[in-house]
Amino acid sequence: MLFPSEVFLFLFLPFVLAVYYLVLRKHTVGKNIFLFVMSLLFYAYGEPKYVFLMLFMILLHYGLGLLINKYSDDKRMQRLILFLMVIIDVCILGYFKYLNFIVSIFTGKEDTFKIALPIGISFFIFQAISYVVDVYRGKGKVQTHFLNVGLYISLFPQLIAGPIVRYETVANEIENRKENLNDFAMGVNRFIIGLGKKVLLANQFAVVSDTVFGNVTSTGTTNSFLLLWMGAIAYTLQIFFDFAGYSDMAIGLGRMFGFHFLENFKYPYISKSISEFWRRWHISLQTWFKDYIYIPLGGSRVNSKTRLVFNIFVVWFLTGVWHGANWTFIVWGLMYFVLLILEKFFHMDEKMGKFKNLYTMFFVMMGWVLFRSDSLSAALVYICSMFGFGCKGFMDAYVIQYFKQYILYFIMGILCCFPIFKNINRIFKKNMVYNLLYVVCMCGILYLSIIFIFSNAYNPFIYFNF
Numbered sequence: 001m002l003f004p005s006e007v008f009l010f011l012f013l014p015f016v017l018a019v020y021y022l023v024l025r026k027h028t029v030g031k032n033i034f035l036f037v038m039s040l041l042f043y044a045y046g047e048p049k050y051v052f053l054m055l056f057m058i059l060l061h062y063g064l065g066l067l068i069n070k071y072s073d074d075k076r077m078q079r080l081i082l083f084l085m086v087i088i089d090v091c092i093l094g095y096f097k098y099l100n101f102i103v104s105i106f107t108g109k110e111d112t113f114k115i116a117l118p119i120g121i122s123f124f125i126f127q128a129i130s131y132v133v134d135v136y137r138g139k140g141k142v143q144t145h146f147l148n149v150g151l152y153i154s155l156f157p158q159l160i161a162g163p164i165v166r167y168e169t170v171a172n173e174i175e176n177r178k179e180n181l182n183d184f185a186m187g188v189n190r191f192i193i194g195l196g197k198k199v200l201l202a203n204q205f206a207v208v209s210d211t212v213f214g215n216v217t218s219t220g221t222t223n224s225f226l227l228l229w230m231g232a233i234a235y236t237l238q239i240f241f242d243f244a245g246y247s248d249m250a251i252g253l254g255r256m257f258g259f260h261f262l263e264n265f266k267y268p269y270i271s272k273s274i275s276e277f278w279r280r281w282h283i284s285l286q287t288w289f290k291d292y293i294y295i296p297l298g299g300s301r302v303n304s305k306t307r308l309v310f311n312i313f314v315v316w317f318l319t320g321v322w323h324g325a326n327w328t329f330i331v332w333g334l335m336y337f338v339l340l341i342l343e344k345f346f347h348m349d350e351k352m353g354k355f356k357n358l359y360t361m362f363f364v365m366m367g368w369v370l371f372r373s374d375s376l377s378a379a380l381v382y383i384c385s386m387f388g389f390g391c392k393g394f395m396d397a398y399v400i401q402y403f404k405q406y407i408l409y410f411i412m413g414i415l416c417c418f419p420i421f422k423n424i425n426r427i428f429k430k431n432m433v434y435n436l437l438y439v440v441c442m443c444g445i446l447y448l449s450i451i452f453i454f455s456n457a458y459n460p461f462i463y464f465n466f
Contacts, residue, residue, distance in 0.1 A: 001045040003249045004199050004453050012042065013253075020257065021179075028175065032151050035257065042156040043119075050118040053092075054154060060088065061128040062149040065135045069142035078136055085132055089125050096121055101325030120160030122322055126288055127153050131167040133292060140171030148174050157253035161246045163264035163284035166291075170259055177258035187255030189442060194248025196445040197241040199452045201416070204409040205238035208402050209372070218377035221385045224396040228386045230403075236361075236368050237413040240269065243282070269364070269417040272356035273349035274339045277364060285322070289315050305345070312344075313337055323371075328379055332370045339363055 001008050016038050024030040044051045064085050071077040094102075096117055103112045131152060134140040143149045152174060158165050212231025215222045223231065247264035254261045268280035278286050290299075297311045313334075320333020342348040352359040366383060373379035385391040415421075428434035 001042050003246070003253075004195055004449065006453065007045070009450070009453070012038075017256065028177075029147075032147055032174070035156075036147055036151045036154060039151070039154040039156040039159060043154065043159060047119050050121075053118060053121075054124060055150075057092075057125065057128050058150045058153050059146065061085070061132050061153070062143070062146050064132045065142050065149065066144070068132060068136050082132065082136060085129065089129060093121065093125055098321075098325045123162050123164055124153050124159060126164050127167070129292065130164070130288070134167040134171070139168040143174070155254075155259070157257075157259075158250040158261065161243070161250075162282075163247050163250060163261060164288050165259075165261050165284070166288070169262055173259050179256075179258040183255045183258065183260075187252040187257075189252070190255060191249050191252030192442050192446050192449075194245045194250075194252060195449045197245030197248060197416070199245075199449040200445070201409060201413050202238050202241035202245055203452070204406060205234040205241070205413065208406060209235035209238050211398070213372055213382070216373070216378055216382045216385070218375055218381060220390060221381055222392055223385065224393045224399060225385070225388060225391045226395040226399045227402075228382065228391060230399060232365050232369050232382075232386065233410070234406075235372050236269075236365050237410070237417075239368060239371075240265075240417070241413065267417065267419050269361060270357065270419070271360050273343055273360055274336065274363060275343055275349075277360055278336070278340075285319070289319060293318060309341060312340060316340070327376050328370055328373055331376060332367055335363075335367055335370065 001012065003009075016035075019034060020031055024034055040051055040054070043054060064081055067081050068078050071081070096115055099115060100111055100113055104110050131140070131143075131149060135142045143152075152165075152167060152170065155165075209231050212223055212227055213235065221228070244265040251261045251263070262284065264282060264284050266280040266283070268277050271277035271280055294311055294315050297314060298307060299311065300308055302308050302311065316333045316337035317330070318333075319336070320330040323329040323332070339348075349356055349359065369382050369386075370376075370379045373382055381390060425438070
């Protein structure tokens with residue numbers, strides 16, 4: 001079920017809110033049971049058969065958490081339990097996500113096995129791992145009730161496209177959260193902002209990027225020089241507003257039900273280095289890899305540069321692999337590994353002087369071209385054509401058409417990449433006239449988003465694939 005859909009906005013969400021606040025307002029256990037059941041129904045709406053997979057994962061990690069707690073005085077046994085958990089989770093994730101890819105490496109045949117990828121499997125498996133590891137580390141108490149583990153793993157706001165909510169972040173709120181009007185209002189506001197990012201911006205950029213990238217194959221491109229750059233910029237904006245919009249909606253929905261999820265994006269396109277970009281982009285994934293992979297490997301507190309490089313390599317190789325079973329994702333992750341090594345040891349970002357942001361955005365955009373392409377060869381064709389090798393002329397009719405049709409979206413999208421409106425809000429937030437205008441603007445965004453939704457002008461979230 002998509003957030004920007006008639007079913008969710010006019011049936012599912014109003015029903016859940018009504019029962020949650022009007023019927024179960026003073027019953028925490030009842031609210032948890034209700035949210036758990038509704039989260040399973042939310043997932044079943046699009047993936048009915050994989051609800052059983054999710055229930056199995058919940059039951060498995062619920063049991064592992066109890067075992068970790070039972071052997072609290074036996075670190076050796078706890079580590080064995082963690083090892084078995086990782087093996088099981090990797091096997092399940094590997095079967096659904098990577099089996100065909102691995103087989104194709106050795107046989108050259110694609111899609112040997114007809115395996116459908118469960119939506120959001122990477123997200124809810126990572127959260128399941130977080131629960132057991134945080135119990136092991138003492139950063140959250142073990143849940144003796146299956147229901148509470150189920151609620152944490154399956155909670156519908158962040159179930160299928162993140163952000164990855166760490167168990168320690170919401171461990172206390174699962175049983176002791178206190179909803180209030182201020183949180184609810186902030187949640188509604190955040191949800192509307194996210195809805196606007198997705199429906200009014202990301203979906204418009206998708207029209208341009210899908211057309212341009214669709215014209216590029218491993219054998220060549222039918223695009224002009226300017227159209228290729230327009231397509232790359234469009235996808236750079238699309239993936240940001242698509243994923244950041246979903247994260248905003250998830251954070252907003254969480255607030256409505258008393259959960260406080262951490263931020264997942266902090267204006268990443270204003271970054272002045274690659275390392276800063278990854279402190280601002282998909283923060284929940286990077287902190288997950290840092291705390292559960294990088295630091296256990298030794299992090300930066302190692303005795304040699306070789307080991308430090310190895311640790312960084314593992315994190316970025318896995319980051320690429322996490323995003324999907326395609327060489328484009330692996331090379332994309334390794335590209336960032338190389339860039340981060342150059343910054344860490346050779347201070348490449350500092351050598352750019354006043355052009356730090358341009359340097360960062362250049363490589364980010366090249367990375368998104370690689371990320372969006374169907375194959376490495378298609379990515380190579382696209383990137384080479386962006387620099388004049390193989391493109392079909394300087395410009396064509398599509399450039400003029402898209403410029404006229406989407407120029408206002410591009411201007412608004414670029415402006416929203418900067419904290420302009422955030423700063424304006426901070427300055428005038430105590431002004432009554434400004435607050436009235438703000439409410440009118442939010443109502444306008446909601447109204448326009450609904451109009452676009454009813455016109456079927458939306459597409460699935462990009463990160464559903466991961």
